[in-house]
Amino acid sequence: MKTLRVPEATVTRLSxxxxxxxxxxxxxxTTVSSGEIAEGxxxxxxxxxxxxAYFGEFGTRGVGYNVKDLMRYTKKILGLDHNWPLILVGAGNLGYALCTYKGFNSRGFKIVGVFDNDLTKIGKRINELEVLPMEKMPDVIKEHGVKIGIVATPNRAAQEVATYMVKNGIxxxxxxxxxxLNLxxxxxxRNVDLSVKLEILTFNLGFKSAQNV
Amino acid sequence: MKTLRVPEATVTRLSxxxxxxxxxxxxxxTTVSSGEIAEGxxxxxxxxxxxxAYFGEFGTRGVGYNVKDLMRYTKKILGLDHNWPLILVGAGNLGYALCTYKGFNSRGFKIVGVFDNDLTKIGKRINELEVLPMEKMPDVIKEHGVKIGIVATPNRAAQEVATYMVKNGIxxxxxxxxxxLNLxxxxxxRNVDLSVKLEILTFNLGFKSAQNV
DNA sequence: CCTAGCATGTGAATTTTATAACTTAAACCG
DNA sequence: CGGTTTAAGTTATAAAATTCACATGCTAGG
Incomplete structure (x- = not known):
């Protein structure tokens, strides 16, 4: 098996x-061409x-791709042929939004544990989950075989939380x-930075108005 | 003035x-070297x-960069030398989280209008803002000179909302x-896709375990 | 059964981006 | 005041990603 390194941009697009x-x-x-996907x-x-092409041949020349098949292949490649349990730390507004975000469930992600160190948040319910204290994390990780953790805490807590996650098998x-994060x-x-994209927009808006002078 | 095209990756890193x-x-x-920034x-x-180097010379050879100055320069380049009013559509959990997200304010972004078409949400307050019906958007955009809009709606509404924003000057x-979005x-x-990064993680986890076989 | 048309898959060319190597200039020390 | 050290800025090199162009192979129609 040839193991060609796959660019991360390719994985992003695959998703x-x-x-x-x-x-x-x-x-x-039922059928789609590369041109239609590209357009879309x-x-x-x-x-x-x-x-x-990094992953194989999925189409039929002269015809295109079978939508259902290619959908399954791409999901398989991305590792989405089975469900992924997740834990999340930080039951603030962002954490709450992520817990209730439909986009995760529809792709096979399921948050199985929410943690916080804020006593006013512990015990509250988000959907059918109860916010737990950090000490419960090891058990939840073991019970569900969790490999992926989400950090949705304030900046000051992020590093400590991430380190604790890793210490417990994430x-x-x-x-x-x-x-x-230093891990x-x-x-x-992977970082999801909510304001970077916004700053790309402001950069580009500034750049445009500079050109119009 | 030479107008060298700046790669988006550069703008991302600049942010x-x-x-x-x-x-x-x-x-x-007070002072920092390129190596320290890189490390950080x-x-x-x-x-x-x-x-x-795309934007000028900001350092002193043999010394490094003055932190305050370089900070100001980078913010200036990104267009963050003044505040940006924003509007947001979609007062769901994600919209709520974005409205209360500190990371925006600290970079000079300020959400000045929140809109929804859900009657049960209109009139509710998020911080000091009231959720408004879509019809109020044109006025808010004009009043504050808003150029940037955030779409935080369910998928089915996104295109229509974005088109409406643009029609009103966004x-x-x-x-x-x-x-x-078709605009x-x-x-x-720019799209912020909350699950793409997650799927990069699952891809990489799968890839790793494949290598260990 | 043969031909025309179409869209994939791929190797080569091009463009873009990142790394490395080098040059320049500032500061400090003896 | 000159030599040494340091780190920015810049040029050259290498690597990576994207685009291009074409050959391959499938389908459909006559």
């Missing part, structure tokens, strides 16, 4: 293709084919705190 | 450097210097709905 295919499938579309998600057709961290090499970390 | 510099400044650090945010020192859209060429759109 987007995958969701787009789900939408097509729901709308009853805003990339070039060649890009779509190149991205898929292998990958999705971090919403806008600061870099062991083998831990996968 | 991250900028926030890191704010943190250093709060901690009383997880890139290479050459990358930091190259990124800054020039840039931050979209939290995980589907591509005029001249409108800046």
């Amino acid at each position: 987007i293709y995958s969701r787009y295919l789900e939408r097509l499938d729901r709308n009853g579309v 998600v805003g990339v070039s057709p060649a890009q779509v084919r190149k991205d898929l 292998q990958a961290v999705l971090n919403f705190a806008p600061l870099p 062991p090499e083998h831990i996968e970390v | 991250i450097y900028s926030r890191y510099l704010e943190r250093l400044d709060r901690n009383g650090v 945010v997880g890139v290479s020192p050459a990358q930091v210097r190259k990124d800054l 020039q840039a859209v931050l979209n939290f709905a995980p589907l591509p 005029p060429e001249h409108i800046e759109v």
